[in-house]
Each structure stands twice: as structure tokens, then as C-alpha cells.
Amino acid sequence: xxxxxxxxxxxxxxxxxxxxxxxxxxxxxxxxxxxxxxxxxxxxxxxxxxxxxxxxxxxxxxxxxxxxxxxxxxxxxxxxxxxxxxxxxxxxxxxxxxxxxxxxxxxxxxxxxxxxxxxxxxxxxxxxxxxxxxxxxxxxxxxxxxxxxxxxxxxxxxxxxxxxxxxxxxxxxxxxxxxxxxxxxxxxxxxxxxxxxxxxxxxxxxxxxxxxxxxxxxxxxxxxxxxxxxxxxxxxxxxxxxxxxxxxxxxxxxxxxxxxxxxxxxxxxxxxxxxxxxxxxxxxxxxxxxxxxxxxxxxxxxxxxxxxxxxxxxxxxxxxxxxxxxxxxxxxxxxxxxxxxxxxxxxxxxxxxxxxxxxxxxxxxxxxxxxxxxxxxxxxxxxxxxxxxxxxxxxxxx
Ligand code: GLA
Numbered sequence: 001x002x003x004x005x006x007x008x009x010x011x012x013x014x015x016x017x018x019x020x021x022x023x024x025x026x027x028x029x030x031x032x033x034x035x036x037x038x039x040x041x042x043x044x045x046x047x048x049x050x051x052x053x054x055x056x057x058x059x060x061x062x063x064x065x066x067x068x069x070x071x072x073x074x075x076x077x078x079x080x081x082x083x084x085x086x087x088x089x090x091x092x093x094x095x096x097x098x099x100x101x102x103x104x105x106x107x108x109x110x111x112x113x114x115x116x117x118x119x120x121x122x123x124x125x126x127x128x129x130x131x132x133x134x135x136x137x138x139x140x141x142x143x144x145x146x147x148x149x150x151x152x153x154x155x156x157x158x159x160x161x162x163x164x165x166x167x168x169x170x171x172x173x174x175x176x177x178x179x180x181x182x183x184x185x186x187x188x189x190x191x192x193x194x195x196x197x198x199x200x201x202x203x204x205x206x207x208x209x210x211x212x213x214x215x216x217x218x219x220x221x222x223x224x225x226x227x228x229x230x231x232x233x234x235x236x237x238x239x240x241x242x243x244x245x246x247x248x249x250x251x252x253x254x255x256x257x258x259x260x261x262x263x264x265x266x267x268x269x270x271x272x273x274x275x276x277x278x279x280x281x282x283x284x285x286x287x288x289x290x291x292x293x294x295x296x297x298x299x300x301x302x303x304x305x306x307x308x309x310x311x312x313x314x315x316x317x318x319x320x321x322x323x324x325x326x327x328x329x330x331x332x333x334x335x336x337x338x339x340x341x342x343x344x345x346x347x348x349x350x351x352x353x354x355x356x357x358x359x360x361x362x363x364x365x366x367x368x369x370x371x372x373x374x375x376x377x378x379x380x381x382x383x384x385x386x387x388x389x390x391x392x393x394x395x396x397x398x
Contacts, residue, residue, distance in 0.1 A: 012079070017072050017118050018061055025145045027058040028387040029138025031129035032179035033210060033348055033380060034339055035188055036305050037283040039313055041173030043233050043276045044194040044249040046283035049175050050203065051183035052380040056121040056134045060142040065114030071098055075121040084112055089167055097135045100167025104159040105140070110149045117142065124376070126218035128338075128345025132168070133176035136160035141181070141386045154196075156386075157181050171227050172341075183385040190287050194251055201290055203382040208295060208334060211349045211356055213363065214376040215319040218344035225315065226341050229272060236269030250276055275312035279305060299335025299350050303328070306337035315342030322370055323347045326363055333359070346378070 018024075030051035037047035063070070067084035073094075080095050087103050090096055105112060117139070123131035137160045144151045151159070160177040164170050174193060183189060187200040233250065240261050241247050247257070255277055262270055282301045289298040306324050310316040320338040324347055327336040332352040339348040351359065360377040367375045 010079075011077055012072055012074075014059065014118050017070075018059075018116055020061060020063055020116075022061040022064070023390070024059050024061045025142050026389040027060070027138050027142045027145070028055045029058065029134040029141065030055045030180055030183070030383050030385065031123045031131055031134050032176055032183070033129065033212065033382075034175065034179070035348065036286045036302055036337070037175075037279060038305060038309055038337075038339070038342075039229060039315065040276055040279050040283070041175040041191075041193045042171065042230055043173075044251050045276060045280040047175045047191050047193060048188050048201075048283055048286060049179035049183075049191070050188045050382040051179055051385050052129065053383040054122045054129070054378070054380060055383075056119060056123060056131065056138050058117060058119055058138050058142045060115055060117040060146050062146065063114045063116045068114045069102075069116070071117045071119065073119045073121070075119070084114070093168060094135075096167045096169075097132055097163065098139060100163030101136050101139045101143075101160060103167060104163045105143060105149070108155075108159065110143075110147070110151075112143060112147055115143070115146060124214060124378075126345060127212070127214045127378075128340025128342075129212065129378075130176040130180065130340070132164065133160060133180045136163050137177055137180045137386055141388050145388050145390050153181050153385075169227075170223055171230050179385070181385045183383065185384040186382055188290070188382060190283070194249060199287075201287060204290070204293060205350065206293065206295060207352050207354070208350050209353045209356060210380050210382075211351045211360070212339070212346040212378040212380060213323050213349065213367075214346045214378060215317075215323060215344055215367075216373050216375055217317065217319045217371075219317055222341055222343040225343060229313065229315065232269055232272045233276060236265055236273045239264050239269070240273075251280070253277060271312040271314075275308045278308055278312075295334050295350065299333070302335030302337045302348070302350065309338055309342060313342075317343050319344065319367075319371055319373070320347055323363065323367065323375070326366055327351075330355070330359060 031054050032049050032051050034049040041047050070081050072079045140156045140160050157177045161174050164172050184200050186203050188203050190199040286301045316338050324336045327333040332355040335350045339346050
């Protein structure tokens, strides 16, 4: 059976969708935020993400066929039917997240049978809160439980990232998948993307909350520019390695060493790497500040991260800059920055809770006046990573 899209129009309820009473597996797979440490993961640096309380929900059952599978997204009203024997790249990115995961499982010799899966999502697409990692990791975790594949959490993270690299074509790092799977409620993760060592830091924001402002733009250059940034850093690193044999990753590069190679590097290569070195330092400094509850100083580092992303790494856009600049005038906002890959999506703001309602109304009006776009305010709390519940007696999730 070739891969076939059924349609976008016919709404299917859960009860209509499942054709068997086989026991279900229920999985909740969260989106993520990142407090600081952007574009550092694939450069073997540090990041500070966590899962959030907004998720994708999966219900999955065996369907008693050897290889026929069906996945239905209630959110998009979209159904994908495919055969496990014919897993090929699709022209649809959404399908490739799914097919990429199946492909990675099969590459690892994991035996699947026909299944049906019903998906609901609370995660906005293109908002930079990683609905894609939530989809990949949630599906991998669902299949892991349903077919008893014995994958560890780390393997789920790795194969989900590989699915995105190999099938979707985004050369993303490991941050999103790691945060979606490994997070602990009310904590942030200080993740060393070189060693994959993680420290869980209590998310003690005192009177502050995390407010995301969705710019509702998602510029089309985002994907290609992302891969270009990665290449610029890698080619810059290579030039440095030609001079300094002992350098293995950007983690071995100091500011002095970078400067000593300045004349061999293009301006872009120099600026990209300079940003990465500075951002890594900021993440470590931010960790100490969070531990000692110095939230104002922590917030200043968030602003500096934004300026670096805007001026040196060049992945911001006028809409995100506007939102960050608007927050700078408010003393009840300690920090604000673009979040995720860039060129659209959300800003992340550390804001005193008491001011969220008034500020949200004010920024919404100002943003609409400037760009004629209605932004969206999303308050999030650090949540638990992927949750898996199995068996016929488990009640349906949300
Ligand atoms: C995307 C990628 C991540 C990371 C961020 C930028 O979200 O999926 O791996 O590189 O961009 O920090």
C-alpha cells in the first residue's frame, strides 16, 4: 500500500477511529522552553531548557494487521495511512516526523506490527516550542511501550533527533528531544551537549512567571538558515583546527584563541563562533545566578543572549526584536529573548506575575499596531518529560 493522505476534512472521533478494543497506550509528550543557551546544542555547548505543561496526547493500539498503520491528528484533522514495509520520505514535513521515527526504529532492528494512533495537540506549530520533538518523542515512546521495544529514554531522544536529521532534513541538535523526554517537573536542565551530563536546577522564579509571546510569524528562511548557521560554525571550527590540532570542538576554543584565527575566518564565521563562546559563558553564569536567586542579573543575561542572536548569529527578525525591545522599558520584566531556532516563533519573558495581565494587553495592542498581527500570550510552567501510561484500564488522557 503506498503512502496515502486520506483528507483534511472528515472529522473522526476517537471511538470512530479505533476499530478494535485492544488495550491502548497513552502518552503525554510536552513541548519545551529554553531559558538560555540558543544555537549552542549542535556546537557541543550548554543549554538550559525544560519541558512545559503544554503537550501532545497520544492514544495508540495494535490493529491486528501485520503492517497497516493509521495515524490521525485531531488538531489538523489529518489522517496518514502507511505500510510498515514501505517507509519513504514524504513531501509533507508533518508526515516525515512520523515516518522518520518509524524508519529509525526499523533501522535499529525493532519489530513493529500494524497500529492505529490518535493524536491531539495543545502545542502551536512554528512557535519555537518544539511541537516537532514532542511529536517524534511521543510517537517513539508510544511504540516503545506498545511493542515492548526496550528502548531507554536516551535511545528515544537519540532516534527522535535522528528522525529529524535524516527524514525531515533539519540538522537540529539534541536539546528539544532531550528536554521533551528527560525533564523533571519544576526544574530546569543544565545540559552539557558534549558529554550529555545534566544537572536539574529548581525553577525558583519567586514572584516571576514565564510568559511566552508568540509573534505568530514563522519566516520561510528559518530551516535553510538554521542549517547554514550550523555549517558556518563547522567550517569555522575546521579553520581553527588547522591551526590548533588539540581543538576538537568549539568547547576547546577560548576567546583569545578565536582572535588569533580572526584573519583566516570570514566575518560571519568569526561572529557566529564569538556568539557561541559568549553564550556558553552566559549559560553557566545564569545557572549560578538562578541557584542564588539573583533573578534580575539572570534576566540581564537573557537580554544579552538576544542581542547576540540578533547581531552576531543573525537569527532574529524585526517582529521578535520589537517584542524584546518593548519589554526592555518595563522594570517588572527581568529578561526577554527570542527562543528556539529564530526567524519567528516566541519570545520568552521572565516577568513578575502581578503584571502579566496588564502587560499582555499592552504589548498585544502595540504589536498589532506595528505589524497588523495579533500575537498570542502563553504562560507556561516547567513540567515533567514524556509520560507513558499503558493497559486497557487506564483512563483516556485529555
Ligand atoms: C531548534 C533546534 C534545537 C536548537 C534550537 C536553537 O529548536 O531543534 O536543536 O538548536 O533550535 O537553540
